[in-house]
Each structure stands twice: as C-alpha cells, then as structure tokens.
Amino acid sequence: MNPLHLSNQLCFPFYSISKEIIKRYQPYLAPLNLTYPQYLVMLVLWEADHVPLSKIGKRLQLDSGTLTPVVKKLIVNGYVEKSRNPDDERQLVIKLTERGQALQEEARDVPAKINDVLGLSAEEYVRYKEMLDDLSVKLGLAEEKETC
Amino acid sequence: MNPLHLSNQLCFPFYSISKEIIKRYQPYLAPLNLTYPQYLVMLVLWEADHVPLSKIGKRLQLDSGTLTPVVKKLIVNGYVEKSRNPDDERQLVIKLTERGQALQEEARDVPAKINDVLGLSAEEYVRYKEMLDDLSVKLGLAEEKETC
DNA sequence: TAAAATTAGATTGTGTACAATATAATTCTA
DNA sequence: TAGAATTATATTGTACACAATCTAATTTTA
Numbered sequence: 001m002n003p004l005h006l007s008n009q010l011c012f013p014f015y016s017i018s019k020e021i022i023k024r025y026q027p028y029l030a031p032l033n034l035t036y037p038q039y040l041v042m043l044v045l046w047e048a049d050h051v052p053l054s055k056i057g058k059r060l061q062l063d064s065g066t067l068t069p070v071v072k073k074l075i076v077n078g079y080v081e082k083s084r085n086p087d088d089e090r091q092l093v094i095k096l097t098e099r100g101q102a103l104q105e106e107a108r109d110v111p112a113k114i115n116d117v118l119g120l121s122a123e124e125y126v127r128y129k130e131m132l133d134d135l136s137v138k139l140g141l142a143e144e145k146e147t148c
Numbered sequence: 149m150n151p152l153h154l155s156n157q158l159c160f161p162f163y164s165i166s167k168e169i170i171k172r173y174q175p176y177l178a179p180l181n182l183t184y185p186q187y188l189v190m191l192v193l194w195e196a197d198h199v200p201l202s203k204i205g206k207r208l209q210l211d212s213g214t215l216t217p218v219v220k221k222l223i224v225n226g227y228v229e230k231s232r233n234p235d236d237e238r239q240l241v242i243k244l245t246e247r248g249q250a251l252q253e254e255a256r257d258v259p260a261k262i263n264d265v266l267g268l269s270a271e272e273y274v275r276y277k278e279m280l281d282d283l284s285v286k287l288g289l290a291e292e293k294e295t296c
Numbered sequence: 297t298a299a300a301a302t303t304a305g306a307t308t309g310t311g312t313a314c315a316a317t318a319t320a321a322t323t324c325t326a
Numbered sequence: 327t328a329g330a331a332t333t334a335t336a337t338t339g340t341a342c343a344c345a346a347t348c349t350a351a352t353t354t355t356a
Contacts, residue, residue, distance in 0.1 A: 003259035004252065006191045006207065010273065011169040011262070013280035013289075015184075016209045018162040019343075020287050025159065026345095036163075037312065043154045054334060059154065061164045064335050066313050073311080090321050090334040104152065111151035114159070119286065125158065131279055132161035138267065139168050141161075167313075174315095185342065202304060212305050214343050221341080238304040238351050301354065308347080317338080324331070 024117045028110050032103060033077050037062070037070050039107070045080065045096050046104045052091040053082075061141060079103060172265045176258050180251060181225050185210070185218050187255075190227065193244050194252045200239040201230075209289060227251060 006012060022036045029039050037060075044056050057067050071094060074080045079100035085091035115125070136142045154160060170184045177187050185208075192204050205215050219242060222228045227248035233239035268276070284290045 004191060004194055004255060006188070006195065009191070009259070010266070010268075010277060010280070011166070011173065011184075012188065013277075013284050014162060014166040014169060016289050017280065017283055017287060018159070018166040019209065020289055021159040021162060023344085035311065036159075040154070040160065043152060043157070046152055047154065052334080057334095061167065062312095063314065065315080065337080068336060069311075088322070088334085092335065107152060111157070118158070120158075128279060128283065129158060129161075131276065132158070132165065135165055135276065136161050139165060141164050141168055171314085183341065200304085205304095210342095211344065213307080213345080216306060217341075236304085236352070240305065297355100299354100299356085301352105303352070304350090306348080306350105308345100310345090311343085313340100313342080315338100315340090318336080320334090320336105322331105322333070324329105325327100326329090 021114070021118070025110070025114060028113050032106055032110075034107075035070075035073075037066070038074055039110075041067070041070055041074060041094075042079065042100065042103065042107070045094065045100065049096050049101075050093060052085065052093055054091065056094065074100075169262070169266070173258070173262060176261050180254055180258075182255075183218075183221075185214070186222055187258075189215070189218055189222060189242075190248065190251065190255070193228065193242065193248065197249075198241060198243050200233065200241055202239065204242065222248075 001008060025036050025039070029036065032039075034042065040060050041056055044059050045051060053064065053067055053071065056071075057063060060067075062070075071080065071082065075082060078097055080094050081097055083093050083095065085093050120128070133142070149156060173184050173187070177184065180187075182190065188208050189204055192207050193199060201212065201215055201219065204219075205211060208215075210218075219228065219230065223230065226245055228242050229245055231241050231243065233241050263273070281290070
C-alpha cells in the first residue's frame with residue numbers, strides 16, 4: 001500500500017465531493033442570485049437575524065477576509081444590510097432586508113431538490129450525516145451549544 | 149425539522165471538513181513549497197509520469213482554468229516541465245523534473261503525519277474511507293478503471 | 297475531402313479562501 | 327487609570343475554482 005497514492009488519501013474525496021455537491025447547488029441557487037457561500041450566510045441569518053459578523057464567521061468557519069466580500073455582495077444584491085452595534089462599535093451587525101426575508105420562501109425547496117439530485121436514500125442520508133457530524137466533532141468543527 | 153437549518157445540510161460538513169483537513173496539510177506542505185492542489189498534481193505524477201494535462205484534470209476533477217495556473221507554479225518552482233505531444237499538438241504533456249522526482253522522498257511522511265493530526269483510529273479511517281468511496285461512486289466521481 | 301463538430305488548453309472575469317497585516321474599539325491589568 | 331493586551335473587522339496579496347469564451351489541432355461526416 002503506497003500512502004502517496006491518490007486513492008489512499010482521505011482528504012481528497014472530501015475535497016472533490018464537497019466541490020461536486022456545491023456544483024449541483026448552482027442551478028438552484030443561481031436563480032436566487034446566490035453562490036453557495038452566500039447561501040450559507042443566508043441560512044445562518046434565516047435561523048437568527050441581527051447577528052454580528054463574528055458569529056456568522058464562527059458558525060461557518062470563515063474569517064473576515066472571506067466574509068467581508070461575501071456580505072458586501074449580499075448587501076449589493078439587497079438581501080442584507082449592516083450597521084454597527086452601539087454597545088460595541090467594533091461589531092458589524094448583519095440584518096436581513098425584507099427582500100432577504102422573502103428569499104427564504106423562494107429557497108424553501110432547495111434542500112429537497114439537492115437531495116433528489118444526490119439520489120441518496122433516507123438511510124444513506126442519515127448514515128452519512130452521522131459520520132460527518134462525528135468527524136466534525138473530532139476535528140473541533142462542531143459548534144459549542146450556546147444559549148444565546 | 150427545518151430543511152433550511154444549517155445543521156440539516158449534508159453539504160456543509162463536507163465543505164468545512166474539506167477546508168479543515170487542507171488547513172492541516174499546510175504545515176507539512178509549506179516546507180515542500182506546495183499548496184494542497186499542487187500536492188495533488190504531484191501525487192498524480194508520482195503515480196505515473198509524463199501525463200497529459202487533460203488526464204490530470206480528469207483524475208482530480210479540475211478544469212484547465214484551475215490547472216493551468218497550478219502547473220505554471222509547479223514549473224516556476226522547478227518540479228515539472230511541459231512539452232507538447234508530437235502526435236497531438238493540442239496535448240500538453242507534464243513531466244517531473246529530477247527535483248520533482250526527488251520531492252517524492254521528502255513527501256513520503258506527509259500522509260502519516262496527516263493521519264496523526266486527524267487522530268483517527270485505523271477502524272475509523274477505514275469506515276470513513278468506505279463511506280467516501282461509496283459516495284464518490286454515487287456522484288460519478290470515481291475513476292473508470294482504465295488500462296492505460 | 298472540405299466543412300462541421302469535437303477536443304485540448306489558455307484566457308478572462310467573478311468569487312471565494314486564507315495568511316498576514318492594519319486599525320480602531322474595548323477590556324484588562326499593573 | 328494609562329498603557330498593554332485583546333477583539334472585531336477590513337485590507338492586501340496569493341492561490342485556487344469555475345463558467346464562459348477563445349484559439350488551434352484533430353476527428354467526424356456529409
């Protein structure tokens with residue numbers, strides 16, 4: 001067994017599967033004027049609006065160098081707006097616009113469509129999800145349960 | 149169950165685990181003057197040298213827009229060189245330099261070190277690998293067994 | 297066999313990713 | 327409480343990713 005053989009790498013399938021799934025999102029996200037990272041930010045905001053950028057970054061494991069241009073695009077597209085937290089002027093608070101809230105309705109079917117495209121059975125989905133969540137914990141990527 | 153909740157997305161853990169593992173490669177690849185995509189190209193060449201760019205692209209699921217600059221960097225760093233196939237002048241044939249061949253020796257421990265860093269047991273590794281290979285086939289990413 | 301279609305790479309443009317650095321606001325601490 | 331450390335975000339520079347388009351070489355086919 002040659003450890004330097006591509007087929008023996010654990011990372012490579014994560015890398016290529018991740019890219020492949022993101023490509024399959026594209027036909028469903030493009031009509032909403034969203035890229036995949038932009039969609040992730042919207043998911044976070046649909047869960048809880050009025051969130052500081054730092055929190056979005058922690059949730060998505062993305063730093064400001066990545067998030068700043070992503071949020072800028074969402075602002076240009078009219079989905080979110082930003083303001084500073086008066087209690088801490090460093091914090092940039094991101095808030096959905098009406099358009100951004102309405103978009104949630106338009107995105108409602110995206111997860112189901114992606115599941116169709118991936119063609120996984122319910123059991124497979126659950127099995128994969130468990131392993132991924134498991135590995136996320138092992139890698140320290142899982143979120144700490146927070147009360148706020 | 150809200151399908152638009154981040155925790156119910158299958159793609160997101162692939163996306164963040166992939167990025168996390170690549171980050172953990174960095175300390176081991178940087179001394180070799182390689183990024184992760186550059187390392188992948190070298191893995192392919194260490195398996196079989198003198199390969200057309202198209203074949204590397206098929207193997208790694210990367211198009212010319214991505215590979216052209218990656219290979220350019222490998223050339224600048226002295227690891228590979230390119231020439232055209234005389235039988236088909238469209239094909240760009242990529243070949244390891246002596247330096248590029250020697251690099252394989254320096255990279256020999258990278259997979260083991262990554263395994264250490266990930267902290268997976270042998271059983272976990274096998275379990276994850278099976279799941280990933282399985283899903284790669286389902287998504288049409290697995291390579292067709294070729295004779296050449 | 298000449299025009300049409302295909303294939304291999306390169307280029308352009310947009311959008312991430314992230315390390316490193318900078319700046320301003322806030323908190324800590326001697 | 328003033329200087330030091332920390333925190334939140336922005337900026338810069340490098341390097342992918344990929345869609346779309348382009349050019350040139352090869353293959354197909356009418």
